Amino acid sequence: MTVSDSWDMPLRTKLLARALSRSRSADRMQTVDEIARSRAWFAPARVPFTWVTGPVPRGVDIGATSFRARDGHEVAVRTYRPRGSRGEVLPAVLWFHGGGWVLGNTRGYDPICAWIAHKARVAVLNVDYRLAPEHRAPQAAHDCVDAARWAASEGAGADIRHTGLGLAGDSAGGNLAAVAAQVLRTEGGAEVAYEALVYPAVDATMSSPSVAQHAQAPILTRGDMDMFLAHYLGDGDDALDPVHPLVSPLHAPELDGLPPTLVQTADLDPLRDEGAAYAEALRAAGVVVQHTNYPRVPHGFMSFPGATRVGGAARAELVDWVARHARQARHGTVG
Template identity: 40%
Template sequence: MPVTLDADAAAVYKAFQEAGRPAYETLTPDEARAYYFAARVVTNPEPPELAEVQEFAIPAPHGAIPARLYRPMRLPDGPAPVLVFFHGGGWVIGNLDTHDIVCRKLAHEGELIVISVDYRLAPEHKFPAAVDDAVGAAQWIADNAAAIGIDARRLSVGGDSAGGNLAAVVALAARDGKGPKIAGQVLIYPATDFTMSHPSHSEPETSVLLTHSVIRWFRDHYLGSAADVHDWRASPARAETLVGLPPAYVLTAGADPLRDEGSDYALRLREAGVAVTYRHFPGQFHGFFTMGKLLDQANVAAVEIGAWLRALNERDASCQTGRSV
């Protein structure tokens, strides 16, 4: 599929190339984490004003999972809806700080509480450690909804890239009784199929910032064996059925090796009877959502996702009270 970058995306890509930043697959995980962390200063937009940002820890069998709560200035009356967010970074890089501004924007635009979960990273913690943390964190948040001040009946999950993968997996696990009831899922250019067999994985035009070789680097650090590729907890597209999953907002980008597996997952969700809002940004590359300082389409996407979450939560609230909207 021919890909033409938007003018601003092309300029950003050129700047990254001219900066001479080393490819992640040539680095150690710690070095890659440092580069990814430093890039946020250049790319992240100014944050909106919030009422509260609070650090806390979620108990887990291995100790504790760091988390961060974002409370916007405007919330509906009563217990608030919540988005449990999982950051991107190939299950190897990224943390609460790399996606801090994204979470602030989603809380502001969605008029809901966002809780960002700092799951364990590979290769120190191989698959399924990140999945266990994501499912366990979502369950703990639902179980402690009253203390947090949230409405567990309006708990959605979301994330970008690897975080979108984890959000999809949490939704599947919850459907099958291994997690809390999920109201909605926000899947931002999600990784859904580790077989990497979709056409966009072999098209040179998609290998922009997220390249085919770095995806393999992430995969090799994250998965423990070849058999893990076919495990639905790693590849949610490999789940036996997608029937019974919650409404989904799925976003893809044109210049992205994950483009086709994201669009295919959206199609399969729709065919399974799931309400799906699918949004494609043909002139953007993988990772653009966190670059609102440089790419206005990132801010457009945040506004749209916020509107989708508000509509979802308003509809759920009306169903609970018996009102119509």
């Protein structure tokens, strides 16, 4: 896929999008070995990479822990805490990374997770949920629900608050945060105070107008989406229907009772309209919603803020949302 000069993006965004599009495309993600190689890569936390991804703040301690999922599997969690907070009970936000339920890794999200921990003064729990095609839907959703229930338990440790949790993620991770919030609202097991959904994938039918409008968009194409869903859903009698709420939270029969939700979308993104539709559906159901659509940026822009004009503003909005709702949860207020 070639990034066309007709895309209305700043030059530095366009140049990065062209480079990323050359390095990864749907036709190169067909075998387990190719997928594994892509999963293993992350941008090093040094110049010049940090000019694009943003730095990992020095004032954050990065650690590791794990929890046991419902089937006994040990799920790793990468943790981020403001330095000097040892012994302090911090509000917790769970982060679910993007990558189409197929790609991505927790270490690649150090810049944004550490940034949230540093600026919002929260503990960020970056969950290494299981990926497709080795683990088909709804395994990733189950892992993320289990992660929230673990964070709400004493087993997660005494240095995080086990109530008033935040759920957040980008792209497929935004999907998983939305799914987990719905499951926990219905079935219980964790108190979720707020969500932050960054260009979330919430409708696996791919029927929104922006999917067709941006079918050949930079970073994420319709072909990429087809590939990701084929790996995630699989085929045969045990494959989940694309409209099942564990795959498409937009199609859940009831959206009332969900926590306040931030939805951030990118204007040059196939997922733009379904994110906007989810925000509107939540609002219609009486949920407190803040939706911001960022102009002249493609899918994934929050991971390369240095190559955009709005990446800093988007991160600031995200951090403000997390910090404000973490404070409100602490004091028993909502909104």
